[in-house]
Amino acid sequence: MAGNPKELKQKIGSIKSLQKITKAMEMIARSKMKKAIDTALLTRSYATLALKLLVNISKYVFHDNVYLNKGKGDRVLIVYISSDKGLCGAYNQQVYKSLKKYIDSHKSIKNKIDFICIGKYAGLNARRFGGNIIGEYRASLDYTNYIEGEDIYNLVLNRYKTGEYQKAVVAYTNYLSIFRREPHIRELIPVSKKSLKNMIERLGSGGDDIHLKNMNEKDFLKYEYEPNAKYVLDIIIPKLISNQIYQSILESKASEESSRMVAMKSASENGEKMAKELEIIYNQARQSAITKEIIEISSGAEALV
Secondary structure (H helix, E strand, O other), X not given: OOOOHHXXXXXXXXXHHHHHHHHHHHHHHHHHHHHHXXXXXXXXXXXXXXXXXXXXXXXXXXXXXXXXXXXXXXXXXEEEEOOOOOOOOOHHHHHHHHHHHHHHHOHHHOOOEEEEEEOHHHHHHHHHHOOEEEEEEOOOOOOOOHHHHHHXXXXXXXXXXXXOEEEEXXXXXXXXXXXXXXXXXXXXXXXXHHHHHHHHHHOOOOXXXXXXXXXXXXXXXXXXXXXXHHHHHHXXXXXXXXXXXXXHHHHHHHHHHHHHHHHHHHHHHHHHHHHHHHHHHHHHHHHHHHHHHHXXXXXXXXXXX
């Protein structure tokens, strides 16, 4: 390669062209990332207040709702969230590995899984697991609007109401920071105080945004219910479960875009470094070729004398 300046020049040109593409993709991902992160952060305060309300009213009627108890069936419903597109680093692979570890550690459910897949890669990997896919949705839709995901929420709630599932879980990626994200498997249904508290505590970077250490039932206000506490609970529980799914989608979207931005930034930097290294080799090869031509001309001139 060092002796072929033409090939080196072509390779440098190709790398610089790719670098322009990755730089453009980095800028696009950066813009989408900011929007996705802002949307995810906006819902966290609501999630905390919803949890406090649930724990308070559930002290009296916690076992009277279908979503608070295991179904009679032995199947498991998994909401699997990934991306539609690649070029986002290890984002899809990390959540896949996390889900695989979960399934491998629960061998009794291995052939009793139904998937609701959000994202192209979720569908591809769900088929690798051998599970039954009952719903597939695009991850690239604008889920910044809560209403956009209503079909997904309703499918989860309606299928669980049939009683064929012992539980429903969500496999998603929790956003921590631009350079940090954590794949996580969390139980959605049946709802419990413990699972809800764990869900809320995992939101945010290391608990900086939400603090639940001092959350005690005795600190909650006494509520008056109209028409009664059970009626209120029957309305609150489905909405809270829907909000958990919605929050998981937003966290995953923020993780995806931040991962893609970092991946494209790294690709651009590596391309720049590679181009510089090849330019040095190209210049050396060019100088060597010039030197060789000068020697040949000098030798020819001497032969004529």
